Amino acid sequence: xxxxxxxxxxxxxxxxxxxxxxxxxxxxxxxxxxxxxxxxxxxxxxxxxxxxxxxxxxxxxxxxxxxxxxxxxxxxxxxxxxxxxxxxxxxxxxxxxxxxxxxxxxxxxxxxxxxxxxxxxxxxxxxxxxxxxxxxxxxxxxxxxxxxxxxxxxxxxxxxxx
Ligand code: GDP
Ligand code: MG
Numbered sequence: 001x002x003x004x005x006x007x008x009x010x011x012x013x014x015x016x017x018x019x020x021x022x023x024x025x026x027x028x029x030x031x032x033x034x035x036x037x038x039x040x041x042x043x044x045x046x047x048x049x050x051x052x053x054x055x056x057x058x059x060x061x062x063x064x065x066x067x068x069x070x071x072x073x074x075x076x077x078x079x080x081x082x083x084x085x086x087x088x089x090x091x092x093x094x095x096x097x098x099x100x101x102x103x104x105x106x107x108x109x110x111x112x113x114x115x116x117x118x119x120x121x122x123x124x125x126x127x128x129x130x131x132x133x134x135x136x137x138x139x140x141x142x143x144x145x146x147x148x149x150x151x152x153x154x155x156x157x158x159x160x161x162x
Contacts, residue, residue, distance in 0.1 A: 004052065005022075005054045005082060006079055006086065007057060007086045008079060009060060010096065010099060011059025013059075013090040014145045016028035016029055016030045017146055018145035018151075019056040021148060022043075023045045040077065047155040047156075052162060057078045058075060079105070083112075085106060085111045085114070086154075087113050089118070089140070090117075091128065100135070103137060115139070116154060117140040117141065120143060121147060121149065125142070126142040141153065141154050
């Protein structure tokens with residue numbers, strides 16, 4: 001079976017934009033408003049001849065109520081059923097309380113996690129992204145899902161983790 005890569009993180013950090021970058025087409029729905037992807041949406045992807053499934057998820061929020069709680073539950077299922085997890089943080093914002101809570105959930109999952117610092121559109125944001133080492137998930141991968149910066153290195157890291 002194809003290995004599964006789940007993309008999780010807070011609403012609006014650029015998960016769906018990253019999924020589109022990985023699959024090489026605009027299929028995952030990107031929105032300026034949070035919470036557009038409601039559950040788990042799988043897409044076929046390949047890189048360097050290796051095939052895998054990448055799963056887009058809705059924005060994960062802890063202690064969320066009702067609809068947001070359902071979305072968070074779907075993200076947790078996506079993590080539980082993934083071989084590798086991509087945890088996306090907004091490099092322009094830095095890490096938040098919600099990101100730290102997500103890290104605890106990711107630790108409990110015992111899955112390999114790749115930390116992505118998205119929206120690193122330029123070198124100065126890329127430099128600031130090194131502060132995300134503090135999340136304790138290892139080296140942050142600064143990328144710009146929107147412009148493609150760093151996405152090749154990230155895909156290499158994904159394949160190495162599969
Ligand atoms: P999601 O809610 O995590 O799936 O986030 P989306 O992929 O829907 O993106 C939310 C917003 O962030 C959209 O306006 C995107 O265009 C924007 N965005 C995504 N990636 C980047 C990036 O690398 N740089 C910048 N500047 N904006 C981005
Ligand atoms: Mg989305």
